[in-house]
Amino acid sequence: xxxxxxxxxxxxxxxxxxxxxxxxxxxxxxxxxxxxxxxxxxxxxxxxxxxxxxxxxxxxxxxxxxxxxxxxxxxxxxxxxxxxxxxxxxxxxxxxxxxxxxxxxxxxxxxxxxxxxxxxxxxxxxxxxxxxxxxxxxxxxxxxxxxxxxxxxxxxxxxxxxxxxxxxxxxxxxxxxxxxxxxxxxxxxxxxxxxxxxxxxxxxxxxxxxxxxxxxxxxxxxxxxxxxxxxxxxxxxxxxxxxxxxxxxxxxxxxxxxxxxxxxxxxxxxxxxxxxxxxxxxxxxxxxxxxxxxxxxxxxxxxxx
Amino acid sequence: xxxxxxxxxxxxxxxxxxxxxxxxxxxxxxxxxxxxxxxxxxxxxxxxxxxxxxxxxxxxxxxxxxxxxxxxxxxxxxxxxxxxxxxxxxxxxxxxxxxxxxxxxxxxxxxxxxxxxxxxxxxxxxxxxxxxxxxxxxxxxxxxxxxxxxxxxxxxxxxxxxxxxxxxxxxxxxxxxxxxxxxxxxxxxxxxxxxxxxxxxxxxxxxxxxxxxxxxxxxxxxxxxxxxxxxxxxxxxxxxxxxxxxxxxxxxxxxxxxxxxxxxxxxxxxxxxxxxxxxxxxxxxxxxxxxxxxxxxxxxx
Numbered sequence: 361x362x363x364x365x366x367x368x369x370x371x372x373x374x375x376x377x378x379x380x381x382x383x384x385x386x387x388x389x390x391x392x393x394x395x396x397x398x399x400x401x402x403x404x405x406x407x408x409x410x411x412x413x414x415x416x417x418x419x420x421x422x423x424x425x426x427x428x429x430x431x432x433x434x435x436x437x438x439x440x441x442x443x444x445x446x447x448x449x450x451x452x453x454x455x456x457x458x459x460x461x462x463x464x465x466x467x468x469x470x471x472x473x474x475x476x477x478x479x480x481x482x483x484x485x486x487x488x489x490x491x492x493x494x495x496x497x498x499x500x501x502x503x504x505x506x507x508x509x510x511x512x513x514x515x516x517x518x519x520x521x522x523x524x525x526x527x528x529x530x531x532x533x534x535x536x537x538x539x540x541x542x543x544x545x546x547x548x549x550x551x552x553x554x555x556x557x558x559x560x561x562x563x564x565x566x567x568x569x570x571x572x573x574x575x576x577x578x579x580x581x582x583x584x585x586x587x588x589x590x591x592x593x594x595x596x597x598x599x600x601x602x603x604x605x606x607x608x609x610x611x612x613x614x615x616x617x618x619x620x621x622x623x624x625x626x627x628x629x630x631x632x633x634x635x636x637x638x639x640x641x642x643x644x645x646x647x648x649x650x651x652x653x654x655x656x657x658x659x660x661x662x663x664x665x
Numbered sequence: 666x667x668x669x670x671x672x673x674x675x676x677x678x679x680x681x682x683x684x685x686x687x688x689x690x691x692x693x694x695x696x697x698x699x700x701x702x703x704x705x706x707x708x709x710x711x712x713x714x715x716x717x718x719x720x721x722x723x724x725x726x727x728x729x730x731x732x733x734x735x736x737x738x739x740x741x742x743x744x745x746x747x748x749x750x751x752x753x754x755x756x757x758x759x760x761x762x763x764x765x766x767x768x769x770x771x772x773x774x775x776x777x778x779x780x781x782x783x784x785x786x787x788x789x790x791x792x793x794x795x796x797x798x799x800x801x802x803x804x805x806x807x808x809x810x811x812x813x814x815x816x817x818x819x820x821x822x823x824x825x826x827x828x829x830x831x832x833x834x835x836x837x838x839x840x841x842x843x844x845x846x847x848x849x850x851x852x853x854x855x856x857x858x859x860x861x862x863x864x865x866x867x868x869x870x871x872x873x874x875x876x877x878x879x880x881x882x883x884x885x886x887x888x889x890x891x892x893x894x895x896x897x898x899x900x901x902x903x904x905x906x907x908x909x910x911x912x913x914x915x916x917x918x919x920x921x922x923x924x925x926x927x928x929x930x931x932x933x934x935x936x937x938x939x940x941x942x943x944x945x946x947x948x949x950x951x952x953x954x955x956x957x958x959x960x961x962x963x964x965x966x
Contacts, residue, residue, distance in 0.1 A: 372904045380789070381787050381788075381789045383787070383867065383868035383869065384783040384787030384788075384789055384792075384868060385789055386700060387779045387780070387782075387783050387868070388780055388784075388792065388795065389841060390780065390788075390835075390839070391776075391780040391796070391799060391843060392738050392795050394799065394802075394836050394839050395745050395795045395796075395798040395799045395802060396795070396798070397817075398802075398813070398814065398817075398836050399798060399799065399801075399802030399805060399810070400798060400802075401813065402809070402810035402813035402814065403809050405809060405812075406809045406810065406812060406813060407809075409812075418816075423894075455941070462697075462700065465693055465696060465697055466697075468693060470693065470694070470697070473770055476697050476701060477950075477956075478906065478949070479701045479704050479705060480700070480704055481706075481948075481955075481956070482700070482704070482945065482948055482949075483704060483707075484691055485893055485936070485944040485945055485947070485955070486897070486941045486944060486945065487896070487897030487898075487899060487914050487941070487944070487946035488897070488899065489897075489899050489914045489915075489917055489940070489941055490897075490914075490917070490937050490941040491707075493917070493918070493921050493933065493937045494708075494710070494711050494934075494937060495707060495936060496706040496921075497710065497711070497714065497727070497933070498706070498710055498727070499706060500727075500930075503722065503727050504727055506869060507725050508725075508726065508727070508728060511725060511726065530959070538703070538704065538707065542704075546956055575755045589805075589846060595804055598806055599806060599807065601899075601900055602899040602900060602914075605899070605918060605922075606899075606918050606921075607923070609922060620806070620808055623808040623811075624808065624811070624900075624904070626813055627811065627816075628904060634810065636812070637812070638809075639808075640806065640808040640809045641809070642813070643806040643808055644805060644806060644809045647804055647805065647806055651801075651804055
């Protein structure tokens with residue numbers, strides 16, 4: 361971005377600098393406060409207090425890394441992390457694959473494109489609570505998919521992910537994909553539309569097949585789009601909370617707990633603030649781990665280019 | 666495959682016209698229709714379930730259309746369903762959500778549009794730094810900031826009130842909205858701004874008389890983004906409000922996932938649909954603008 365040079369207000373005398381653009385500065389106060397107090401201040405506060413033994417109220421009795429030790433020794437946290445890992449990797453791969461495939465299908469100059477697009481995208485307008493409750497009902501073993509298939513005569517059919525500790529995370533995945541793939545499809549479609557028609561002509565002249573063109577030519581060209589999608593999906597996965605609360609409530613038992621839920625349970629229900637702070641700091645760390653390579657790719661690459 | 670775009674002027678030298686029912690086409694449309702069914706299934710099942718009576722639901726077959734259409738579940742979900750001791754249905758949550766939504770949308774958009782305008786036309790030392798912090802902040806998990814905000818709201822005396830939640834929505838809507846407006850104002854020709862400055866217009870004059878009227882489309886996009894986002898919020902609602910001020914999503918979850926009593930699936934589904942109705946209407950009414958809104962929300966930087 362270039363700094364706009366204003367011919368009328370010249371940065372002449374030193375004392376006037378603070379009052380230059382005074383209105384703009386005043387108008388930016390909400391933004392500055394949000395950035396500094398809430399985002400920087402709030403995050404720093406949580407990180408600092410994660411080293412205390414705060415229980416019901418935040419206190420400054422320093423306990424070093426005790427909270428983290430307790431956190432990593434807690435079964436519930438390990439289950440949460442594992443669940444997030446399984447959900448996250450499946451969701452990441454499947455969302456990208458489904459999103460891209462759907463976008464590619466829609467980009468084949470088909471009829472009713474906007475109708476299909478509306479259908480794929482509408483779940484994204486719904487909240488996770490609505491999504492979770494709808495799928496809770498469809499996956500209900502007594503009335504939903506399982507009972508329907510049994511009604512067709514396959515008496516031993518078992519499809520009851522929400523009440524099976526081993527598969528509950530895939531039940532969440534079905535709902536999560538239903539809600540989120542439309543967005544990625546839309547972004548991918550925008551990316552595909554941005555690709556020059558001449559590329560297609562060139563590959564056709566060279567006799568490269570359609571699917572091969574997508575894999576060899578188009579996907580590498582869409583690298584920025586994929587990176588954006590990746591960041592979006594990843595930041596969405598870490599926030600995963602509402603869906604779990606609505607669809608399974610973390611159950612059966614602790615089988616579908618996730619870190620975001622762990623944090624909130626400890627902060628607001630179990631009145632063990634220190635644990636909540638430590639867990640949320642771990643969440644922050646995981647975001648940093650994702651963000652730094654991305655920022656490097658995005659901004660480091662731009663400078664070179 | 667189904668590519669039929671080669672121009673008409675190609676004449677006989679062009680590729681053979683593709684048949685409408687080529688194998689590739691059947692696979693393509695077949696896949697799309699199958700996938701569409703997966704996406705439409707939950708909506709269909711919700712609607713069907715919400716129109717059935719409980720005896721019919723107990724007979725099974727959630728996928729079948731109702732034999733006898735009844736709107737009783739809808740009425741019950743709206744005005745009688747219980748959460749804890751309150752039995753006045755979702756209407757209370759709806760009212761709360763509206764009372765949260767309107768000020769949040771107005772406040773967050775007006776603040777963010779002025780921010781975006783200042784950032785693109787009235788840069789000052791450090792403005793980009795604050796903006797970068799704001800954008801990075803959008804990626805920080807909310808969980809890290811939940812408790813400090815509790816303290817903040819308590820200090821302001823807003824904890825548990827609708828005003829507090831409005832403030833929270835304004836704060837967390839700021840990064841994306843500011844980005845949206847900043848990029849839009851940056852795309853407006855600079856000459857326009859300079860000309861207004863030559864004529865002696867000030868910060869607010871330029872904003873209200875030149876920028877605001879030109880930015881109406883982006884305001885619509887921002888409104889769509891915020892209305893759906895705030896309406897669908899669950900996390901902030903559950904943490905920063907109390908039962909009397911619960912927004913609709915929180916109340917819905919409490920109604921459906923309450924353990925007491927017999928589960929009335931038809932009422933639950935009617936309640937779920939009622940909650941989803943507002944964003945759905947906005948989605949189908951706004952069409953392309955919704956896509957633009959989420960694309961703007963998605964493609965950061």
